Amino acid sequence: MPDTLAIKRISATPSALIPLESLRSGGPVYSKLVDISKCIGCKGCEVACKEWNDLKVEQTANFGSMQSHKDLSSNTWLLMRFNEVEVGDDLQWLIKKDACLHCEEPGCLFACPAPGAIVQYQNGIVDFNQDQCIGCQNCVSGCPFDIPRFDKSTKTVAKCNMCIDRVEVGLEPACVKTCPTNAIQWGIKEDMLALAEKKVETMKRRGYEHAALYNPGGVGGTHMMYVVPHGDRLEDYSLPAHPVASPAPLHGLSVLRRVGSYLLGFGVVSALAHFLAVGPESPEDEAWEPKP
Amino acid sequence: MAISRRTFLKASVAGGVVVSALGFDLKPAYAAVRQLKIRNAREYKTVCPYCAVGCGTIAYVHGSGGLNTTKTIIHVEGDPDNPINGGTLCPKGASQMGLAISPRLRKSPMYRGAGASEWREVDWDFAMDWFARKFKASRDATFVEQDSQGRTVNRCNGIAWVGSATVANEDAYLITKTMRAMGLTYIDHQARI
Numbered sequence A: 001m002p003d004t005l006a007i008k009r010i011s012a013t014p015s016a017l018i019p020l021e022s023l024r025s026g027g028p029v030y031s032k033l034v035d036i037s038k039c040i041g042c043k044g045c046e047v048a049c050k051e052w053n054d055l056k057v058e059q060t061a062n063f064g065s066m067q068s069h070k071d072l073s074s075n076t077w078l079l080m081r082f083n084e085v086e087v088g089d090d091l092q093w094l095i096k097k098d099a100c101l102h103c104e105e106p107g108c109l110f111a112c113p114a115p116g117a118i119v120q121y122q123n124g125i126v127d128f129n130q131d132q133c134i135g136c137q138n139c140v141s142g143c144p145f146d147i148p149r150f151d152k153s154t155k156t157v158a159k160c161n162m163c164i165d166r167v168e169v170g171l172e173p174a175c176v177k178t179c180p181t182n183a184i185q186w187g188i189k190e191d192m193l194a195l196a197e198k199k200v201e202t203m204k205r206r207g208y209e210h211a212a213l214y215n216p217g218g219v220g221g222t223h224m225m226y227v228v229p230h231g232d233r234l235e236d237y238s239l240p241a242h243p244v245a246s247p248a249p250l251h252g253l254s255v256l257r258r259v260g261s262y263l264l265g266f267g268v269v270s271a272l273a274h275f276l277a278v279g280p281e282s283p284e285d286e287a288w289e290p291k292p
Numbered sequence B: 001m002a003i004s005r006r007t008f009l010k011a012s013v014a015g016g017v018v019v020s021a022l023g024f025d026l027k028p029a030y031a032a033v034r035q036l037k038i039r040n041a042r043e044y045k046t047v048c049p050y051c052a053v054g055c056g057t058i059a060y061v062h063g064s065g066g067l068n069t070t071k072t073i074i075h076v077e078g079d080p081d082n083p084i085n086g087g088t089l090c091p092k093g094a095s096q097m098g099l100a101i102s103p104r105l106r107k108s109p110m111y112r113g114a115g116a117s118e119w120r121e122v123d124w125d126f127a128m129d130w131f132a133r134k135f136k137a138s139r140d141a142t143f144v145e146q147d148s149q150g151r152t153v154n155r156c157n158g159i160a161w162v163g164s165a166t167v168a169n170e171d172a173y174l175i176t177k178t179m180r181a182m183g184l185t186y187i188d189h190q191a192r193i
Helices: A044-052 A107-111 A138-142 A164-168 A174-178 A189-205 A231-237 A248-278 B005-021 B097-101 B124-142 B169-181
Strands: A007-010 A030-035 A079-087 A090-098 A118-121 A126-128 A149-151 A156-158 A184-188 A212-214 A224-228 B042-047 B056-062 B072-078 B143-146 B152-162 B184-188
Touching: A030 A189, A044 A079, A044 A174, A044 B072, A079 A231, A090 A224, A090 A231, A107 A118, A107 A126, A107 A138, A126 A156, A174 A184, A174 B072, A184 A189, A189 A212, A189 A224, A212 A231, A224 A231, B072 B097, B124 B143, B124 B152, B169 B184
Parallel strands: A030 A224, B152 B184
Antiparallel strands: A007 A118, A030 A184, A079 A090, A118 A126, A149 A156, A212 A224, B042 B056, B056 B072, B143 B152
């Protein structure tokens, strides 16, 4: 297994059970940086995503918006949401690139009860493995960003995998590569944070006093970060202001496993002690008599 | 058959040994990352056919090109080495593979006659004949030999020709030459509209 796929966490699996060789640290930690002020809404990223991941085409209909699909689906992992919002006297498009944010503390992974169905890699990517998915949809309710979508035909859940097959060999994700206005950038997370800082400064100088970086701490930071010109209106971008994910279920499971193994050991030891102290049970000891 | 406690225990132990020997593994299964789909494809550098920007693209092709094979495009993406687009593509360019392999691509002209409600497929001979007839009729009807001040102009005002961004230099040259010969003055190009 190459270093680019070193594992960080596996769903429903205490870290003690993950073999050491796959937990090697090191290798770059990546992040996307989406500068919403640069997005022209061309939806090239949507097309590139569908094309690279061989996702099925879905019939769309005009519903009074420039948005292509109404919602994400198991076959639409990336959707540009065209939020029409009045800012001051202006009607503006507060566009959001709606796709998995690849949290550092992924709520989906913590909620998942199927071992191996969700894997978080050291490089920041959170990937779903449909072969191990049991279709319980706990990840859907566990995600603070409402990203995973259930596929009724395959009974599994799917979402953006940050083109992990490309990242593994050193390529950028398809949406990043195709973006004609550099609105989506790709690099190691430190570089992206520095770039975001510069972008926010520039925006503030140009009069967007609430410009901000969206990299929420409630989920430990994300590996798709946004620079938003109107940082005081996150809800209008359909970005949750305070998303939270807790690793408690995974820790709970780990504790439960330990308690379970202690109980099992205790049972075996007591049985042995009983055998040594009292000896094997003989039929004569038995008080009951079978009914005729 | 009655099973004594001793036999049951023996069978359990034997069963356990067999199961572990067969490699029953409690290690979690890892996510299987899809292999890079272009890993064995041949790369052909080419140019996006759609608009006048002329973005550089790479077509990924399967098939050795041997005598008994046909090649097929499996993926197209921007060419990062191209100074025009640096690997980026617009949504139309990003889906350009469809122009080559889409099953919905029309391969013959479609014709809907006057009063008809349905389109039907026609062959090229029919289409060229029809086109030539209509072209001549329009040209004859609207040809201007002299303008209002008596100057010879020999132009055809009734027809405009819209070229295409997908034509190559040579095609564009031929289109311009032919249409000028016919007397057309309204000659334009899709990418300017």
